[in-house]
Amino acid sequence: MSAKATSDVWWKNAVVYCLDVETFLDSDGDGCGDLKGLTDRLDYLAGLGVSCLWLMPFYPSNDRDDGYDITDFYGIDGRLGTPGDFAEMIRTASDRGIRVVADLVVNHTSDQHPWFQAARSDRDSPYRDFYVWSDDPPDNPPAPTFPDQETSVWTFDEQAGQYYLHRFYRHQPDLNVTNPKLRDEIVKMMGFWLQLGMSGFRVDAVPFLLETLGVDAAEADSLPDPHTYLRELRAFVGRRTGDGILLGEVNLPFEQQTAFFGSDYGDELTMQFDFVGMQQLYLGLARGDARPLAAALTARPTPPDSCQWASFVRNHDELTLDKLSDDERREVFDAFGPDPSMQVFGRGLARRLPPMMGGDERRVRMIYSLLFALPGTPVLFYGEEIGMGEHPDVSGRQAVRTPMQWTPDESGGFSRGPADVFPAPVVTGVFGPGNVNVADQLNDPDSLLSFMQRLTRRYRSCPELGWGSCEVLSQPSSAVLALQTSWDDASVITLHNFADVAAEVRFRPTLPPGDVILTELASGSTIRPDRDGSVQLRLEPYDHSWLRVTDTSSREIT
Ligand code: GLC
Numbered sequence: 001m002s003a004k005a006t007s008d009v010w011w012k013n014a015v016v017y018c019l020d021v022e023t024f025l026d027s028d029g030d031g032c033g034d035l036k037g038l039t040d041r042l043d044y045l046a047g048l049g050v051s052c053l054w055l056m057p058f059y060p061s062n063d064r065d066d067g068y069d070i071t072d073f074y075g076i077d078g079r080l081g082t083p084g085d086f087a088e089m090i091r092t093a094s095d096r097g098i099r100v101v102a103d104l105v106v107n108h109t110s111d112q113h114p115w116f117q118a119a120r121s122d123r124d125s126p127y128r129d130f131y132v133w134s135d136d137p138p139d140n141p142p143a144p145t146f147p148d149q150e151t152s153v154w155t156f157d158e159q160a161g162q163y164y165l166h167r168f169y170r171h172q173p174d175l176n177v178t179n180p181k182l183r184d185e186i187v188k189m190m191g192f193w194l195q196l197g198m199s200g201f202r203v204d205a206v207p208f209l210l211e212t213l214g215v216d217a218a219e220a221d222s223l224p225d226p227h228t229y230l231r232e233l234r235a236f237v238g239r240r241t242g243d244g245i246l247l248g249e250v251n252l253p254f255e256q257q258t259a260f261f262g263s264d265y266g267d268e269l270t271m272q273f274d275f276v277g278m279q280q281l282y283l284g285l286a287r288g289d290a291r292p293l294a295a296a297l298t299a300r301p302t303p304p305d306s307c308q309w310a311s312f313v314r315n316h317d318e319l320t321l322d323k324l325s326d327d328e329r330r331e332v333f334d335a336f337g338p339d340p341s342m343q344v345f346g347r348g349l350a351r352r353l354p355p356m357m358g359g360d361e362r363r364v365r366m367i368y369s370l371l372f373a374l375p376g377t378p379v380l381f382y383g384e385e386i387g388m389g390e391h392p393d394v395s396g397r398q399a400v401r402t403p404m405q406w407t408p409d410e411s412g413g414f415s416r417g418p419a420d421v422f423p424a425p426v427v428t429g430v431f432g433p434g435n436v437n438v439a440d441q442l443n444d445p446d447s448l449l450s451f452m453q454r455l456t457r458r459y460r461s462c463p464e465l466g467w468g469s470c471e472v473l474s475q476p477s478s479a480v481l482a483l484q485t486s487w488d489d490a491s492v493i494t495l496h497n498f499a500d501v502a503a504e505v506r507f508r509p510t511l512p513p514g515d516v517i518l519t520e521l522a523s524g525s526t527i528r529p530d531r532d533g534s535v536q537l538r539l540e541p542y543d544h545s546w547l548r549v550t551d552t553s554s555r556e557i558t
Contacts, residue, residue: 012463012466013463015049015380016050017050023402025041026415032417036081043096052100053100059074062112072113109175111171120157121159131174131175132165132176135162145168147345149169167211177209178223200246200270207260231268234246246269247270251322261303262304266307270308280296281367283324287331290478290481291478333349337351350390350397351390354389370481373485387448388404398424402424406433406439407438411433413433458521462521462548468486471484491548492547492549493535497541518548
């Protein structure tokens, strides 16, 4: 069938791929990944079916939070290359049909940012009010986001003679978006990167960013409300680009998340990560039971037409399980990360999927098939496509941010420079480059990489997954998730077995009138529904199946 998606809403069925330039490919042998290295591998990403790159921060930084502690919003970290290299990368990506978005980190700056330096050294500095100060912090402050590193979100600054707010580390003072000059600076900076060809931003820590607009009651009359401000940012991106996006990090329950899409027209965040669905997925995987995810999908609000959910099974942070109950989180920890060294902040896991699944590739493939089958836009974290593991000796969130594994060499083909200056050590052992690398998998039709290539192609050929509405089909097996997603007159049914035992399922999809068959998209085999419209099939342990609903007169390309 033909994709009817129009290009100005390209993100509805994009395949998003997140990477950090410093760990992707080092082109000059200095031990650090760089923009030239990334540019060199854009053909690889295009071959994988990636249509949108999300770049983790590449700006000059104090490098105490992997680049999320920015010291200059307008620059490129010198280790990664030059502005010229950046422009070449964007141009080449565009030539290969790949859009580029990057982290917009404006909840805070580094404490080394010139704004903070000016602010802390002079109460009368115009930058003083770019940050949030207090002589007497409130009695019940919110808990720090990184509880193993910080005990409070307020820290006293000797030089400033006041406390300042920091939701994250103390070296990342929070910006105060109630200040109109700061708001002007933020859009100017966004405009700069959009002008260089970016297609939008992944917006870091959105609720925290908007927080000061919600709490500064004294000035409430003169301030935009938080959602008005977010609407202004989206409108700005729209005006400057026509089709640019804001992909927001909003880890809140669905009821609160939905407000961040904006009004019925969807005029705030274009996309939001589905943190709740991700966590219910892992709970279900731990139990071999698809019902937690089915319930989350049923409860998940339908975004406005101009918005979208972004699905993921791994990102660059801890695999957070903060929305599960304590008992549920314990179940997931017991199943996938029982050793305390695998856990972070008491709420998440510092592991990648294949080691968590004990290297069981049937299960890993089932989960990625499901990621692409979920209604929304799938987001991959680099290395997932080849089944990379984490580095167990690297502590905290950094464990999953190791160099990309291109070849079987010890360095994974990441760099010819000295390993001791790599931004993180290369994984060793079972999941190290000797066993897991791009080169070996590229030409192997049975590899995970080849499977992922077929998956991205299949996802793109099923635009209803990005555009349509989805229904959980009832059937007898609690281990199976059966979804039917329909858009216009097209419809695809996907089945995923969460358990290590085979399942016989019978379900009754919505079928068009006429002589209907279901075509299994991986094998090309067909199934004819029974006279009563029901369909029976068997799923092997951790099996999956995508079925396109067609009438017998059309021929599917599988
Ligand atoms: C976001 C990022 C995380 C970073 C934090 C502070 O949560 O995903 O990596 O440490 O913001 O910028």
